Amino acid sequence: xxxxxxxxxxxxxxxxxxxVSFAVxxxxxxxxxxxxxxxxxxxxxxxxxxYTQTTGSVILDRQDISFLETEKxxxxxxxxxxxxxxxxxxxxxxxxxxxxxxxKSKSGIFSCAFRLPGQMKEEKxxxxxxxxxxxxxxxxxxxxxxxxxxxxxxxxxxxISRALAAQPKIILMxxxxxxxxxxxxxxxxxxxxxxxxxxxxxVLVEHDMDLVMDVCQSIVVLNLGKKLAHGTPREIQENPEVxxxxxxxx
Amino acid sequence: MVTEKKRQFLIFLIFALAALAAPFFLKGNYxxxxxxxxxxxxxxxxxxxxLLGYAGQxxxxxxxxxxxxxxxxxxxxxxxxxxxxxxxxxxxxxxGVIAFxxxxxxxxxxxxxxxxxxLGFGIIMYIIFNETVDWTGGPSGxxxxxxxxxxxxxxxxxxxxxxxxxIFTLAVMLLSINLSQSRIxxxxxxxxxxxxxxxxxxxxARILKVQIFTVSxxxxxxxxxxxxxxxxxxxxxxFGFNFSVELLTMIVIGGLGxxxxxxxxxxxxxxxxxxxRVFQDFDIIIYGLMLILMTMFMPGGLISGIEAIxxxxxxxxxxAKDDHAEA
Ligand SMILES: Nc1ncnc2c1ncn2[C@@H]1O[C@H](COP(=O)(O)OP(=O)(O)OP(=O)(O)O)[C@@H](O)[C@H]1O
Ligand SMILES: [Mg+2]
Numbered sequence: 001x002x003x004x005x006x007x008x009x010x011x012x013x014x015x016x017x018x019x020v021s022f023a024v025x026x027x028x029x030x031x032x033x034x035x036x037x038x039x040x041x042x043x044x045x046x047x048x049x050x051y052t053q054t055t056g057s058v059i060l061d062r063q064d065i066s067f068l069e070t071e072k073x074x075x076x077x078x079x080x081x082x083x084x085x086x087x088x089x090x091x092x093x094x095x096x097x098x099x100x101x102x103x104k105s106k107s108g109i110f111s112c113a114f115r116l117p118g119q120m121k122e123e124k125x126x127x128x129x130x131x132x133x134x135x136x137x138x139x140x141x142x143x144x145x146x147x148x149x150x151x152x153x154x155x156x157x158x159x160i161s162r163a164l165a166a167q168p169k170i171i172l173m174x175x176x177x178x179x180x181x182x183x184x185x186x187x188x189x190x191x192x193x194x195x196x197x198x199x200x201x202x203v204l205v206e207h208d209m210d211l212v213m214d215v216c217q218s219i220v221v222l223n224l225g226k227k228l229a230h231g232t233p234r235e236i237q238e239n240p241e242v243x244x245x246x247x248x249x250x
Numbered sequence: 251m252v253t254e255k256k257r258q259f260l261i262f263l264i265f266a267l268a269a270l271a272a273p274f275f276l277k278g279n280y281x282x283x284x285x286x287x288x289x290x291x292x293x294x295x296x297x298x299x300x301l302l303g304y305a306g307q308x309x310x311x312x313x314x315x316x317x318x319x320x321x322x323x324x325x326x327x328x329x330x331x332x333x334x335x336x337x338x339x340x341x342x343x344x345x346g347v348i349a350f351x352x353x354x355x356x357x358x359x360x361x362x363x364x365x366x367x368x369l370g371f372g373i374i375m376y377i378i379f380n381e382t383v384d385w386t387g388g389p390s391g392x393x394x395x396x397x398x399x400x401x402x403x404x405x406x407x408x409x410x411x412x413x414x415x416x417i418f419t420l421a422v423m424l425l426s427i428n429l430s431q432s433r434i435x436x437x438x439x440x441x442x443x444x445x446x447x448x449x450x451x452x453x454x455a456r457i458l459k460v461q462i463f464t465v466s467x468x469x470x471x472x473x474x475x476x477x478x479x480x481x482x483x484x485x486x487x488x489f490g491f492n493f494s495v496e497l498l499t500m501i502v503i504g505g506l507g508x509x510x511x512x513x514x515x516x517x518x519x520x521x522x523x524x525x526x527r528v529f530q531d532f533d534i535i536i537y538g539l540m541l542i543l544m545t546m547f548m549p550g551g552l553i554s555g556i557e558a559i560x561x562x563x564x565x566x567x568x569x570a571k572d573d574h575a576e577a
Contacts, residue, residue, distance in 0.1 A: 048450060050446060069449075070446070070449040070450060071449045071450075071452055071453060071454045071455065071456075072452075073450070073452075074450065074451055074452030075452055079450060079451070080450055082446075082447065086444040086446060086447035087443070087444065087447070088439065088440045088443040088444060088447065088448070089443050089444075090439065090442070090443055090507075091436065091439055091440070091443065095436055095439075098433070098436055099436050099437060099440045099448065099451050099453065100451050101433075102433060102436075102437060102451050102452045102453050103451070103452035105433050107432065107433060107434070108434070109429065109434050109461050109462075109465065112428060112429050112432035112433065112434045112435070113425040113426075113428050113429045113432075114425065114428070115428050115432075119432065122433070123432060123433070126433060162447075162451065163450075163451075166451060166452065
């Protein structure tokens with residue numbers, strides 16, 4: 001599904017990622033873990049075209065997306081959420097998800113200004129689909145709330161709903177459990193499984209080890225920009241190098 | 251919701267009817283003349299608001315597009331006996347192409363840099379209006395611009411000009427309202443709130459910003475052409491930095507991201523100088539003061555205050571009805 005080949009990223013003098021390669025299997029939940037500053041977010045930024053890798057390539061479904069612009073990826077089925085929650089804060093919850101459906105519609109500036117019949121129909125579909133996705137994640141009651149006024153946990157859910165609305169093949173989530181309480185984290189775990197069961201591949205960057213070990217089939221460990229290990233949760237838990245990296249004497 | 255769209259349309263209908271009926275109550279009144287310019291300024295404010303209030307991209311040089319429309323129409327129709335409406339369309343097209351071309355490099359810039367670049371563009375155009383004396387008449391202005399006419403109907407008095415301007419203004423307002431409630435309007439607001447997230451969701455921010463910049467410039471150019479034909483005389487002073495700031499003040503006072511707020515701001519900044527003498531001498535200082543105070547105390551603009559009052563009244567009425575139902 002998604003393949004990273006020898007990704008290296010140098011910021012000035014700092015090597016944030018060094019020769020990182022791994023593949024994400026279709027239909028799986030893959031975890032990417034590692035201490036702070038390991039390069040996890042940088043990796044997502046490269047895959048989504050926000051940063052350009054120094055060397056290496058990214059393959060999505062046999063298509064080389066190494067140098068594709070960010071805005072092209074949603075249409076190819078790749079979306080993400082952000083560590084710092086990037087909502088459209090001034091817009092309603094429903095409108096946020098409707099932006100998620102941007103690639104599922106195509107009316108231009110002209111047909112929108114003149115309300116051509118095709119645009120009216122499209123608008124109705126976008127609204128209905130948007131509501132369906134809010135029901136899927138359990139935000140249906142909050143549709144008309146301003147996104148900026150949502151409690152933090154709901155904000156994270158909204159970001160996921162918005163990404164799902166694009167009907168992706170693969171979703172990258174950057175620390176979706178950060179800032180959630182334990183009940184919310186528990187609900188998140190079942191939502192992530194539900195997403196996987198609906199046929200979407202999930203890549204999960206997360207510090208919450210219980211969550212990662214619970215939902216992931218496969219885990220990649222990064223440390224100081226290098227891939228340290230790749231295996232099943234059990235293999236990772238027993239890997240001495242991983243243990244020493246996390247205890248901080250590596 | 252469908253009802254929300256219907257409500258918006260009803261509000262526009264009432265607004266449009268009021269605008270079209272106003273002259274009947276103001277026959278022979280000096281206010282009618284002021285309202286012609288309120289119309290032109292509303293158009294300009296709506297155009298700038300699409301760019302700044304919706305897409306979140308600042309322009310400190312919008313007076314230049316207004317001036318380009320005015321000068322292209324003015325220069326050509328003052329010299330050649332060509333159909334002014336046709337030249338108006340030509341001016342809009344030219345300004346649109348120019349805005350589109352400069353939009354690509356300029357809108358790559360963000361924040362202060364974008365402000366500087368558009369400011370620079372405004373200053374350059376202002377210098378061109380002043381220095382190409384053979385064409386524009388320079389600082390002393392360009393006269394002899396004909397009035398617009400359709401057959402025997404000549405737009406040379408306040409009554410006719412009012413309807414001429416307000417038909418354009420209402421059209422611009424309606425199209426902008428439509429746009430704001432569509433996927434393009436949402437995409438623009440998304441860019442405003444988080445450009446990266448918008449791009450991740452597939453919004454082509456780069457192109458969309460240039461498109462809305464172009465639309466905004468074209469609206470300004472049409473307003474400029476109308477202005478030139480109504481005044482029959484234009485001079486660079488109307489198209490300088492001060493006027494760009496005045497437009498900015500209009501939308502900040504009225505309400506960023508609100509079409510009716512643009513109108514409200516245009517009313518206030520067009521009317522005040524007519525009635526307050528001090529305004530004419532200290533305009534830029536007063537605009538500055540207004541900008542600071544509004545941003546500090548009422549970032550949503552006056553329209554947000556009016557909406558709050560409307561909601562309060564609606565809630566009161568709603569509760570009164572409920573009480574009756576219970577009784
Ligand atoms: N734009 C940038 N410019 C310079 N250095 C950067 C940039 N982005 C990230 N870095 C550096 O790259 C390294 C990896 O950062 P990254 O954000 O990818 O870590 P992370 O694994 O996501 O950490 P965390 O768990 O804290 O989110 C860090 O040392 C960081 O300072
Ligand atoms: Mg990170």
